[in-house]
Amino acid sequence: MDIDFSKINDIYGKDILYSCGENFDDLVENITILKKLGIENIYEVVERYPLLFLDDSKDFSSKINNFFLHLGTNYKEILENNMTLWEELL
Amino acid sequence: MNEYDLVKLFLKYHIDYESLKEITITNDINNLEEILRYLINEKKISPKNLAKSPSIFNTKSITIKDNFSFLEEVNLKKALSNCLHVLNTNNDKLKETYYYVLENYGPSYLEKITSILSVPVERIKLIELSFSDTLSKENILSAATSKFDIFDLTKIINTCINEKIKILPTVFLRNSDEIKALSTICHQKKVSLNTTMFHRSPDEVEQIINFCQENSLAILGAYFLRKPDEVEEIINITKNISDKPLSLAFNRTPSEVKDIIKICQEEQTPLTSNMFLRTPDEVKKIIKLCQKENIPLTGSHFQQPYQDFEDILGYCQENNLNLTASMLFRKKDEISSIRSFCNEKNLPIYETMYKRTPSEVEEIFNYCSKNNLSITPNLFRKKPHETTTIITTCKNLKLPPSSVVFKRTPDEIIDITSIFLKYFKTLPIKNAFNQKPKEVEDIIKLCLSKNIAITGTLFQKKAPSIKDSIDYLEKNYGEKYLKPLIIIKDKNHLAKVFPLLDSLGVLDIVINSPSILTLTEEEIKDRIAFLDRINENIVVGETFNSLFGLSRKNYLLRVEKENNKEGALTL
Structure with a gap:
């Protein structure tokens, strides 16, 4: 995985960086969903847009499907x- | 038995005979040697752990072997390390208790309170009959493993109720008079009663509190794991190496704390609090192993004993896996079992699964399958019984099922729901469960006071960080910028980008076009410079130029295209 987490830290701060670590499974699974698409x-x-990826994969998948449709x-x-369209999902 | 033979025998197996001098060993020397050979050489039990349960030196080797084989068979060998005394139990009785607890409580209780295996089923049933209305399952088993009879337990429970002390497993370490004395001390000293205090006598607790109050120190629960003189010594040793109190240092003796600090200095390694989870010898071996394997050292590497850490590392290397911090919550065999189970059930392997034992993973999976619930990573954040309680709590509160609720305890779920009902007369938005109730209420109050729309994304941050961004914007640019997608950004980032956009006279555009804030200051400056070069405006209509919306790849292609165009013109 080649995510530059320092960018997330710079733009969103430590709380969101910790959330990425705490929800790492969801993050990985949601990345896989986008890869497949x-x-x-x-x-x-x-x-x-790290906040998008902190949702559980079921919710993420349904949001993404509707968005792409x-x-x-x-x-x-x-x-x-x-x-900037990604922001519509937040 | 001849004392000289005994000393020789214990020396051979690296057991400190001095620490056992108060124990009368009645066992036949051959039988004793067979126990030591079997447990230390064959079953790799550490001599230090063995010395903590000296009663097993007086047991028949056949009993020890039968019990050990059975516990290996039912995957409880690892849980045994801190309660080897259960190996003394009559084999039939141990099996009877095992099956009773398994059937009536579940495997997670056997792993957590393994000492229960030395308690006859009749005692457990008697305690259930007497206290099932008052005590949780965990407390029933803890009461059963205590030294107290029903009469004493009744007094303990009544004292806790009268003194408004929450009944937790540690209360059964003290009799009712001691509990009352502890409560009085805490009341007099204006200190909240901590569950770890039950590890010490009331006198010792009072001495520790006095020391802290005389020296203006915050009272940590961890202090009560050690005797008062040791607490004082450890505080003095560590005060020069850390600004914050190192709670975990109280897991070790003062001399071990000194040794660990010395090792870090010798190895030129920063000290991390997790190092105090291990003995100095293990700390040194773990540091050396990480240096040898070229693994950047982190606190999580000290989560497991050295041997287990080495085994996990080997397993990862054999299976071409990256070693992750979550894996270090478990033993190698457990990691392997969890992975096999997931493969067998065609489940993704989540990092959160390693927070649970293999049997807990299976229990949660079975519960979800039975109740038609999707398997999500958050489900494994809690123990099986907590997971089921959370599901019931959500059903009772009519909360729609969402995986994020498993980040919270049932009480926290109830509290967050009450907060939303109080402020909005609606059920909570799902993301609110990312934070604890106090944090949720702080965010709501903060947003309401500034007329900011409350959206789910805000609950990914803590109130103080949101407040920092709000304060910066309000002070320097005014209330109109207080929008969720702006205040969610870090204050330092806003402090770089806002002045830049302001200097270009385009700051107002950010209100309806906040996406530009997802680029770093350097990226924004770079794209502005490019727009300047190609004579395009930063703002088109009411939004930022679409160049700011390009992916990095497309932006570079655009730059390249422009470079080629300019190159062709020059030619």
Whole structure:
């Protein structure tokens, strides 16, 4: 895993960094879900929007499915060009 | 038995005979040697642990062997290390108690209160009959392992009720007069009664409290694990090496504490409090092993005895696994069992599973399967009986099922629900269970006082950090920036990015377009410089330029494209 946790610490502070450690299983599982859906820049998404990944995988999966359905079949391209859309899930 | 033979025999097995001098050994020397050979050489029991249960030196070797084999068979060998005295028990009686506790209490209780195996079933049943209305399951078993009869136990329980002392397993270490005396001392000294105080006599507790109060020291529960003179000595030894009191240092004798500090100095290794979980010899061996294997040393490496740590490390190397801090909650065989169980049931292996024993993992899995609940990592944060209580609590409160509630105790769940009902007349939002009740209430009060919308994300942070960000924004830029997606960022980050955006006259855009704050200051500056180079504005319409929304890869492609374009123009 190639997440730059120092970025999370800089942007969100220690509390969120600890939450990432505390919810590490969820974080890993949610990353796997995005990998399976073909998202390539997952580690960058984690660094910029770590709070998204602290949900349990069941909730995360359902949120992501609805979100991608709403974006349409070219969701990968849309999200790489507009990462701010991830914020809609928060 | 000839004392000279005894000394020779104990010396051969590295047992300190001096510490056993008060014990009369009546066993035949051959039988005794067979016990030592079997337990130390064959079963790898540490001589130090063996010396703590000297009663087994007077038992027949056949009884010890039968009991040990049985406990190995039922996977309780590891739990035995601190209660080897159970090996004295009549084999049939031990088995009878084992099956009774397993059936009526569950395997986790056998692992936690292994001493119960030396208690006859009749005594457990008698205590159940007398106190099942007053005592929890754990307290019933703890009362059963105590030295007190029913009459004394009744007095202890009544004293606790009268003195408003929460009944926990440690209360059964003291008689009712001592408990009353402890309560009076705490009342007089204006100190809250701590469960570890029951490890010491009332006189000793009073001496420790006096020492702390005379020296203006906070009273830690850990102090009561040692005698008053040892507490004073350890405090004096450690005061120069740490600003905070090192609670775990009180697990060791003063001379062991000194030795561990000396080892760290010799090995030029920073001292971590977890080191005091181990003997100085183990601390040294663990440091050396990590140096040899080139593993960065962390406090969690001292979680397990040296031998277990070495075994786990070997297991990870054999199976090509990364050693994680959670694995060090368990023994090698337990890690292996948990992994096999997950493979067999086609379950993902969660780090939180290592917080539980294999039987607890299985118990939680079976409970969830039976009740049609999804398996999530949070379920393994709590013991099986706590998990089931949490599920019942949620059902009673009509809380929708969510995995985050397993981060809290049933009482905390009730308290958080009451807080939400008090402030909003609704059930809590799921993320509120990320924090303890006091923290939840602090966040709510803070947001309500500033008219900030309360969203789930805020409960991933603690109130003081949120307050730091709010105070910074309010003082320097005004209330209009107090939005959840802004105040969730670290104050130091805001203190770098806000002045930058302000100097460019685009700060107001952040209110509706806060995503720019997910980039670091350097990344923002870099993209601003690029926009300047290509003559594009930072703001387009009412939002930041879409360049700030590009992924790093797409941003670099865009820069490269621009570089190529400029290169072509130059040519």
